[in-house]
Amino acid sequence: MGTEAGTARLACWNPGTPCWNPGIVGETAGMDALAPNLRRLRASAGLTQAELAAKAGVPRATLASMEQAGSNPGILAVQAVARALGIGLDDLVEPRPEERHYLIGPREQQDYRADAGRFSARLVSPIASKGVAIHRVVMQPRCHSIGRPHPPGAQEFFLTLVGTAVIEIEGESVEVPAGHLLQFPGHRRHSYGNPGRTVCEAVSSVVMQLG
Template identity: 35%
Template sequence: MEMTESYHLAKNIKYMRLQRKYSQEQLARRADIPRTTLSNLESGTGNPSLRTLVSLAKGLRVSVEELLSPPHREVELIKKQDLPLEERGKVCITKILPEVRSGFAIDRVKIEARGRMKGAPHKVGTKEYLCPLKGSVTLFLEGDAYIVKAGDLLIFPGDHHHSYQNSGDSVVEFISIVSLPH
């Protein structure tokens, strides 16, 4: 096997395994290969047989060709119009990360004048970060009110009942980051 194919294989296996949230042990069981073999392949030091490649491809539900091809580029440009958008009355939420990655969700939220948005409590241990870009937003959390102005950052427990309110006469825009517990 050429050096470049070993490199591609190592990068692809690790990327696909992590993407599917498998541990090395889980993937080794799914592919019916020893974990040490998988570890060697991920480090780029293994020299797999065709049978091992086929087993690994089946375990990952991809083709052998996908395992050996150059990895996808790590740079991805997603145009504004292609980002998922959710509109709820006076609220517009754009998913900056189209899917939750590494336990983070990042949204750009716009609330029209006098608008309000109720937030749902997340999993216990979740932290939320609120950073207004334009205007100020009031966060209501368990009976307390916090006024957060453009450029400020409010960090709060995301596993409590909370809501966001725009008390102003113009649109407020903020970034909401949800960090799920590990």
């Protein structure tokens, strides 16, 4: 067990996050989310500071301090408040999902293959992300694959990186050479093709709703 400032540090309560000092929570950058999360969750529960403090068994002054940025509450107080709200500790101290960053490794990316494996689309965007899907597309020579229409309002952005792709949109064929981007309504019937003799690589981004 390591030490910091002469005080032994506890084991991490959540793998992948920095260990906390046993007495002070606010030493980690992740605690920046505590104050706004607590204010939002308390309001959603319809509780005043006094009511939540009583329910958690902590002084009202402690709770008021926790709702202020830069506070240094003890871990036991934070755990008590989380229990009183009926939520997990992560929900209280970590940024909201839409405010977090994600690093997606190859093993977490999903592959879709068609046309006897000659068409490959790998989902590289996080599954948790809402409203957007990004695929890395690889098409072998003479490849052709029918796309799946997306919900109305969706827009697809297809950027060819290597070679030339041919996107067919409701019977109309559009050549998309390397370095060019094609935008089209994702809900329309479409297909992807590579009529050339070399591999075609591209990135497809689907935004479910613009504006």
